[in-house]
Amino acid sequence: MxxxxxxxxxxxxxxxxxxxxxxxxxxxxxxxxxxxxxxxxxxxxxxxxxxxxxxxxxxxxxxxxxxxxxxxxxxxxxxxxxxxxxxxxxxxxxxxxxxxxxxxxxxxxxxxxxxxxxxxxxxxxxxxxxxxxxxxxxxxxxxGVAAADVQLRAIWWLGTAAATGLALWLVAFGKGWAAWGVAIVLILAPHVIGAPQPDSYAGPVPxxxxxxxxxxxxxxxxxxxxxxxxxxxxxxxxxxxxxxxxxxx
Amino acid sequence: MTAKPMTAAGASRASVLFPAIAAFAIGFGLIFMSGLVQAETLHDAAHDVRHATGFPCH
Known part of the structure; x- marks a missing residue:
């Protein structure tokens, strides 16, 4: 049954x-x-x-x-x-x-x-x-503004978002200075490396x-x-x- | 090895990891497709959004 x-x-x-x-x-x-x-x-x-x-x-x-x-x-x-x-x-x-x-x-x-x-x-x-x-x-x-190669910018953009996101997770949920230290490095690194910039300013837009x-x-x-x-x-x-x-x- | 009793948090942690990774990947795919792929049709259709959202556009 x-x-x-x-x-x-x-x-x-x-x-x-x-x-x-x-x-x-x-x-x-x-x-x-x-x-x-x-x-x-x-x-x-x-x-x-x-x-x-x-x-x-x-x-x-x-x-x-x-x-x-x-x-x-x-x-x-x-x-x-x-x-x-x-x-x-x-x-x-x-x-x-x-x-x-x-x-x-x-x-x-x-x-x-x-x-x-x-x-x-x-x-x-x-x-x-x-x-x-x-x-x-x-x-x-x-x-219409001057900018560096779009692929290089996309890579820098993605890398910066990934590094910043990970850093903020570590700030919020990391415990102790080891995690926070890594977070500080991750937040600063993309900007110390620097985003790809154009060779000259040729944009026609005010x-x-x-x-x-x-x-x-x-x-x-x-x-x-x-x-x-x-x-x-x-x-x-x-x-x-x-x-x-x-x-x- | 001592058997560790499974806690509520432990039980849910295991069943969260893979669904979370899958949803995260789908979300990333959506953003990548609308924001970053350079295929011409996609680029033209999403052009204004890419500029207004701060994605590198062209």
Whole structure:
């Protein structure tokens, strides 16, 4: 005689369950933040970018015979272009969200509680890692500025993000001066080595626009990362509370 | 060797590591694809986002 079925769905293994919880929290927090980040960028960053493109394309010339008005008609709203930007911003932030929640899960398994409030700190650390530290060497570029080879910059960018992220983990969870010493070296090393720089300055875009663009890009990034951290922490805490508590053997 | 009783944290640590690495890798893949791959179509579609997010673009 077969015993009566008491459970309709087969319980998932702890690892599968954990994977789906990380995926759910990370993707939802990331996509929601991505949408807000995209709106912030379209509102505050995109006009500066479009303005700079007028100089990149040669429609306007900086230091020509006459002074150029700082107020230009930037054309109508480009739906295809801007919707692609919304889509890709959501993808980028979904990626950030997954990485952030994966690390939150690892840290929680080591006994560190993660809440929305803690999440704010995680978001700040993510911002330092993925935006501010790389920007210290390679400021967010407006189109049409002079820059070194893109592959070299990508390698330096990735190396800086990896080193800074690892360093911040060591600052937060390392115990003692050995860990903190390594963290200091990791934070400084990419900038002591130095980011790849162009051989000459040949950008046609006015420095005022470049500076405004860098400030706007970093500012919008800071807002978005704060939100991402909050949301990721909140969703993760909510998922953790729903999960069965692992039983001590 | 003395048998160590498995703690709650220990039990969950083992079941967290691989899912976390997998999710981290997927997240990195998304960022790499939207932010850094230089293939022309991808570059053109993600152009504004790459500039606005501070990725090296071109």
């Amino acid at each position: 077969t015993p009566p079925m008491t459970c309709v769905t087969r319980p998932a293994s702890p690892a599968t369950d954990m994977f789906s919880r990380i995926l759910t929290s990370g993707l939802i927090a990331g996509a929601a933040t991505g949408l807000i980040a995209a709106l912030l960028q379209l509102w505050f960053v995109q006009p500066v970018l479009l303005h700079a493109e007028l100089y990149e394309s040669g429609q306007l010339a900086h230091f020509g015979a006459e002074a150029v008005s700082a107020h230009q008609d930037l054309g109508p709203f480009e739906w295809t272009r801007n919707m692609l930007s919304v889509l890709f911003t959501m993808m980028v932030y979904a990626g950030y969200g997954l990485m952030l929640v994966a690390l939150m899960a690892l840290s929680e398994a080591q006994g560190n509680a993660v809440t929305a409030r803690q999440g704010l700190l995680w978001g700040l650390a993510g911002y330092l890692t993925m935006q501010l530290a790389p920007a210290f060497g390679l400021a967010p570029e407006v189109p 420095p005022e626009l470049s500076a405004e663009f860098a400030g706007r890009a970093l500012g919008a990034g800071a807002m978005a990362w704060a939100l991402l951290g909050l949301l990721a922490g909140w969703f993760w805490q909510r998922e953790s509370q729903r999960a069965p508590v692992p039983q001590a053997a």
